[in-house]
Amino acid sequence: MGKYFGTDGFRGEANVNLTVEHAYKVGRFLGWFYGKEHKDNKAKVVIGKDTRRSSYMFEYSLVAGLTASGADVYLLHVTTTPSVSYVARTEDFDCGIMISASHNLFYDNGIKLINSSGEKMREDVIDEIEKYLDGEMGELPFAVKENIGRTVDYSAGRNRYMGYLMSLAIYSFKGMRVGLDLSNGSAWSIAKGVFDALGAKTYVINAQPDGININASCGSTHMESLQELVKREHLDVGFAYDGDADRCLCVDENGDVIDGDLILYVYGSYMKERGKLISDTVVTTIMSNFGLYKAFDAAGINYEKTAVGDKYVYENMLNNGYRLGGEQSGHIIFSKYATTGDGILTSLKMMEVMIAKKKSLSQLASPVTIFPQVLKNIKVLDKKKTQEDIDVKAAVNKVTQELGDNGRILVRESGTEPVVRVMVEAATLEICQKCVEEVIEVIKSKGYAI
Structure with a gap:
C-alpha cells in the first residue's frame, strides 16, 4: 500500500485528508498518462459516483484535471462500482x-481507479x-x-450495464417476494429496476439518498432493518448492499x-453439482x-486462502483460473461475469440457486455450522517484533494444538494501526475467549502492549 492509495483506492475524510486538489491532480495525471498512448492525445475515461454529498465536488475536480490534460470524460453519474468496471472493460x-x-459514512469519500x-x-501506475x-x-x-478535453453525459452506459445484469438471469423471478436494502447509495439507481424487470415483487427500504444518509444505520453493515422487513412482510429473501x-x-x-461465507458455500456447491467449479476450488480470505x-471439506470442495481484500481474492482467481x-x-x-465484486450480480445468482433447486436460502445454507x-x-x-517473539509464537502453537481440528487461531497485524489482532474460532465462545486471553497475556507479559 502506498502513501495515499490503499487496497481499495485513495480514501479519507472529504476535504481533510482527501481534498479537491488531490482529485484534480489525479485527473491531471491520468489524462496526461493515457494521452501519451494515443496519436491524437485523447484519453477516454469513464467516471461514476455514489450518493454522498462530496461525490459531486470530487467529480468536478477530476473532470477539470482530466480535461485540462486533454482527456475526454464520460459521466455515468450515480452508479455502482461494478458498473464502472463493466463499462470500462x-x-x-x-x-x-x-x-x-x-x-x-457520508463524510468520507474515495477515488477508486479501474484499468481498461x-x-x-x-x-506501477499508482x-x-x-x-x-x-x-x-x-x-x-x-x-x-482543440486538444482540451470534453465531457459527455453517458447515462446510457449505466443502462447497458443494467441490461447486462438482466441478461444473466436464466429464470423469471415471477412470484418471488424480495426485500432490497439500497443503503441510500449507488444501488438506488439500479437494483429495483433490475428486479422489477425480472418479475419479482420488490419491497424497498433506504432508497431516499440525501447526500448524508448513505450507509447510515442501513445496508450491508446494518442488517437489522432488512431482517425486520423480511419477517414482517413474510418475504422469500432480502438483499442488502453497501x-x-x-x-x-x-x-x-x-x-x-x-453472510459472504454462506454465499460462497451456496453458490460453490451449486457450481460443483453442475461441473462448473474449476478444480472444485473456491477462493476465500484468511478471515x-x-x-x-x-462444510467445504464435507462437500468435497477445495479452497484457497488469501490476505484480506477482494483485490487479493481476484488476483488468486486470475492467476489460477478459478471462477x-x-x-x-x-x-x-x-469471474465469468465480472472482474470485481458485484452486489447486484450476487443477489441475482442467489435467486438463481433458490429457483433452480426449489429450496429456500436457509435450506441451501443449512450444511454450514458457523463457529x-x-x-x-x-x-x-x-507489530512485527510482537508476532515474531518466540514466546508469543509458542503460545499460538499451544492454542493451535489444543484446538486441533475443532477450531483455529489467527494472529495478524493491522495494516493501518499499531495493533495486533488475535482471533480464535472454536466450538464455544468460552473456549474462544480463553484461547485469545492466553495469547494476549503473553504479549502483555513480554512488554509489547501499549
Whole structure:
C-alpha cells in the first residue's frame, strides 16, 4: 500500500485528508498518462459516483484535471462500482474512476481507479500517481486549443450495464417476494429496476439518498432493518448492499443473515453439482469462518486462502483460473461475469440457486455450522517484533494444538494501526475467549502492549 492509495483506492475524510486538489491532480495525471498512448492525445475515461454529498465536488475536480490534460470524460453519474468496471472493460475506455468510500459514512469519500480490463489499477501506475501528488514529477503540460478535453453525459452506459445484469438471469423471478436494502447509495439507481424487470415483487427500504444518509444505520453493515422487513412482510429473501454496491449480504426467509461465507458455500456447491467449479476450488480470505472450511471439506470442495481484500481474492482467481471467490463481508467475485465484486450480480445468482433447486436460502445454507468467534485487538509498540517473539509464537502453537481440528487461531497485524489482532474460532465462545486471553497475556507479559 502506498502513501495515499490503499487496497481499495485513495480514501479519507472529504476535504481533510482527501481534498479537491488531490482529485484534480489525479485527473491531471491520468489524462496526461493515457494521452501519451494515443496519436491524437485523447484519453477516454469513464467516471461514476455514489450518493454522498462530496461525490459531486470530487467529480468536478477530476473532470477539470482530466480535461485540462486533454482527456475526454464520460459521466455515468450515480452508479455502482461494478458498473464502472463493466463499462470500462466493454466500451474501449483507457480507465474508469469510481468516486466512493464504499461502506463508510457520508463524510468520507474515495477515488477508486479501474484499468481498461475492468480490474483495479496496476501498482506501477499508482506509484507514478503518488509521485506526482508529492511533487516529484514537476508540472505536467496542459492541453490547449482543440486538444482540451470534453465531457459527455453517458447515462446510457449505466443502462447497458443494467441490461447486462438482466441478461444473466436464466429464470423469471415471477412470484418471488424480495426485500432490497439500497443503503441510500449507488444501488438506488439500479437494483429495483433490475428486479422489477425480472418479475419479482420488490419491497424497498433506504432508497431516499440525501447526500448524508448513505450507509447510515442501513445496508450491508446494518442488517437489522432488512431482517425486520423480511419477517414482517413474510418475504422469500432480502438483499442488502453497501454504498457503492460492490458487496451484498442476504437475509433468508426466517430473517437470519446469510453472510459472504454462506454465499460462497451456496453458490460453490451449486457450481460443483453442475461441473462448473474449476478444480472444485473456491477462493476465500484468511478471515472466512472455520465452519465454512469444515462444510467445504464435507462437500468435497477445495479452497484457497488469501490476505484480506477482494483485490487479493481476484488476483488468486486470475492467476489460477478459478471462477468463484470472495470475502465474509459480501465481496463476491464471479469471474465469468465480472472482474470485481458485484452486489447486484450476487443477489441475482442467489435467486438463481433458490429457483433452480426449489429450496429456500436457509435450506441451501443449512450444511454450514458457523463457529463462534472472538477477535480482540491489542495495541503494541512493534507489530512485527510482537508476532515474531518466540514466546508469543509458542503460545499460538499451544492454542493451535489444543484446538486441533475443532477450531483455529489467527494472529495478524493491522495494516493501518499499531495493533495486533488475535482471533480464535472454536466450538464455544468460552473456549474462544480463553484461547485469545492466553495469547494476549503473553504479549502483555513480554512488554509489547501499549
